[in-house]
Amino acid sequence: ADHSFDYDVLVIGAGPGGYVAAIRAAQLGLKTACAEGRETLGGTCLNVGCIPSKAMLHASEYFDAAANGTMESMGIEVKPKLNLDKMHGQRLDAVDGLTKGIEFLFKKNKVDWKKGYATFQDAHTVKIGDETVTAKDIVIATGSSVTPLPGVEVDNAKGVVVDSTGALELAKVPRKMVVIGGGVIGLELGSVWRRLGAEVTCVEFLDEILPGMDGDIRKESRKIFKKQGIEFKLKTKVTGVTVKGKKAHLTLEPADGGDEETMEADCVLVSIGRRPNTEGLGLDSIGLDVNKRGQIETDHDFRTSVEGVWAIGDVVPGPMLAHKAEDEGIAVAENIAGQTGIVNHAVIPSVVYTLPEIAGVGLTTEQAIEAAGGDKTKVKVGKFPMMANSRAKTNHEPDGLVKVIADAETDRVLGIWAIASVAGTMIAEAGIAMEFGATSEDIAYTCHAHPTHAEAMKEAAMAVQGKPIHI
Numbered sequence: 001a002d003h004s005f006d007y008d009v010l011v012i013g014a015g016p017g018g019y020v021a022a023i024r025a026a027q028l029g030l031k032t033a034c035a036e037g038r039e040t041l042g043g044t045c046l047n048v049g050c051i052p053s054k055a056m057l058h059a060s061e062y063f064d065a066a067a068n069g070t071m072e073s074m075g076i077e078v079k080p081k082l083n084l085d086k087m088h089g090q091r092l093d094a095v096d097g098l099t100k101g102i103e104f105l106f107k108k109n110k111v112d113w114k115k116g117y118a119t120f121q122d123a124h125t126v127k128i129g130d131e132t133v134t135a136k137d138i139v140i141a142t143g144s145s146v147t148p149l150p151g152v153e154v155d156n157a158k159g160v161v162v163d164s165t166g167a168l169e170l171a172k173v174p175r176k177m178v179v180i181g182g183g184v185i186g187l188e189l190g191s192v193w194r195r196l197g198a199e200v201t202c203v204e205f206l207d208e209i210l211p212g213m214d215g216d217i218r219k220e221s222r223k224i225f226k227k228q229g230i231e232f233k234l235k236t237k238v239t240g241v242t243v244k245g246k247k248a249h250l251t252l253e254p255a256d257g258g259d260e261e262t263m264e265a266d267c268v269l270v271s272i273g274r275r276p277n278t279e280g281l282g283l284d285s286i287g288l289d290v291n292k293r294g295q296i297e298t299d300h301d302f303r304t305s306v307e308g309v310w311a312i313g314d315v316v317p318g319p320m321l322a323h324k325a326e327d328e329g330i331a332v333a334e335n336i337a338g339q340t341g342i343v344n345h346a347v348i349p350s351v352v353y354t355l356p357e358i359a360g361v362g363l364t365t366e367q368a369i370e371a372a373g374g375d376k377t378k379v380k381v382g383k384f385p386m387m388a389n390s391r392a393k394t395n396h397e398p399d400g401l402v403k404v405i406a407d408a409e410t411d412r413v414l415g416i417w418a419i420a421s422v423a424g425t426m427i428a429e430a431g432i433a434m435e436f437g438a439t440s441e442d443i444a445y446t447c448h449a450h451p452t453h454a455e456a457m458k459e460a461a462m463a464v465q466g467k468p469i470h471i
């Protein structure tokens with residue numbers, strides 16, 4: 001240890017990026033502290049993101065299965081009765097257990113938790129409340145927060161116009177809910193309240209939901225959500241929301257301009273994206289700039305332009321995902337310790353945890369064709385519908401498909417996309433295959449257990465070769 005500093009490493013932020021970086025740094029023998037302004041550890045993900053949203057998705061999925069006839073079709077006759085307080089209770093229990101788990105891991109690994117928001121004084125010194133802490137290396141892992149929509153004021157306490165945090169804890173099922181933004185949050189939390197009885201309309205600015213995902217997958221997902229009862233208004237923007245009493249009044253316009261339309265709702269969810277947290281960090285005092293999107297740029301090793309200052313997670317470019325932040329957390333700690341920490345940003349899965357789940361890794365078909373200079377013949381695609389997968393069909397889960405995208409010449413897998421009840425779990429196989437540079441033939445000739453949803457992955461790979469068995 002360098003005794004001129006209080007710590008070898010100080011991590012700012014205890015989300016999946018920061019807490020993982022701190023634990024890894026401590027495991028590597030570095031004296032480590034982690035500053036966190038929230039009352040609990042775990043960041044957005046554990047407190048108001050991944051975990052509580054999955055708690056509500058899981059519970060509401062059971063409710064829906066009982067309410068929508070799925071259970072009945074399997075010979076289980078029940079009339080579900082919603083106890084929303086209890087559903088929220090199990091959400092809070094999940095958050096409580098996991099955030100305390102991080103506290104335990106900090107103690108176990110001797111990471112000091114500095115409670116409070118950190119502000120840089122210089123590149124090796126931060127102020128946290130009244131305390132000044134110095135460290136040889138400092139990792140910025142301050143994450144992101146909700147992007148506001150001009151003209152729309154969020155008030156989570158009131159519960160009429162909310163962001164994702166408010167939408168996780170609504171005290172009552174809204175009769176009518178409008179979701180602004182057909183991205184991951186809008187579809188996940190819109191699904192939760194739709195399942196519990198709300199009439200949900202999703203307003204999306206672009207001509208299709210889930211931007212960034214494969215074209216077929218986007219279209220097919222929307223069809224499935226529509227069948228489940230979510231209404232979509234594509235190519236539409238919300239120009240304003242006013243609240244009168246317990247009702248929200250929305251004004252909408254076609255994205256390319258045109259006649260204004262109005263709508264009424266009991267709840268409006270603003271979910272148009274998230275933006276990096278850098279305000280109040282004192283980046284000026286260390287001469288660190290953010291880019292046009294407000295992100296901190298780093299090199300491949302997660303070094304910023306300021307010596308001794310590193311950055312990871314939602315505050316740097318790339319997908320805003322917990323597992324991406326975690327992997328960067330491990331890599332940055334290894335790099336600080338003088339090892340070679342690497343994240344393969346080309347193979348980061350993304351998953352929407354609806355039913356069915358929507359997942360993908362690698363390039364979309366559109367990106368693969370673009371990368372081939374626009375030549376469609378250089379890209380091969382194989383698809384297999386879940387309807388033809390024996391396990392999905394038996395389980396009454398016929399919606400979705402698997403799509404394998406490969407290089408037409410080398411057969412190397414470029415991307416895999418799936419809509420399936422367990423697509424989030426299935427996509428791990430796709431990630432491993434791509435990490436090992438697999439061809440679609442490699443997947444097609446790997447024995448997959450029967451009957452599993454994963455067989456659809458094998459059959460989609462066989463379809464790239466032109467010869468699936470079951471369709």
Ligand code: FAD
Binds near residue numbers: 280322324
């Ligand atoms: P964060 O988790 O945002 O953590 C940053 C922490 O830093 C915060 O706790 C903040 O209080 C603290 N902080 C900020 N500034 C300071 C400061 N100056 N001093 C001290 N502390 C500071 N991702 C997935 O992969 N899967 C999902 O299922 C998923 N679901 C989500 C659902 C919702 C509703 C939301 C909102 C997000 C979801 N995400 C999901 C995204 C995921 O939460 C983020 O990608 C992830 O949390 C980013 O981790 P991070 O460590 O970079 O930042």
Ligand code: NAI
Binds near residue numbers: 185188203204211321
């Ligand atoms: P998002 O970026 O996923 O989606 C935002 C959507 O809003 C886009 O479709 C966009 O075109 C649309 N939009 C933007 N401005 C609009 C406007 N004015 N009117 C109508 N539509 C508009 O952002 P979201 O859903 O808020 O999620 C934020 C982040 O959190 C995402 O980057 C995501 O990675 C992460 N997250 C991940 C989850 C997961 O991995 N399962 C779950 C939830 C969030």
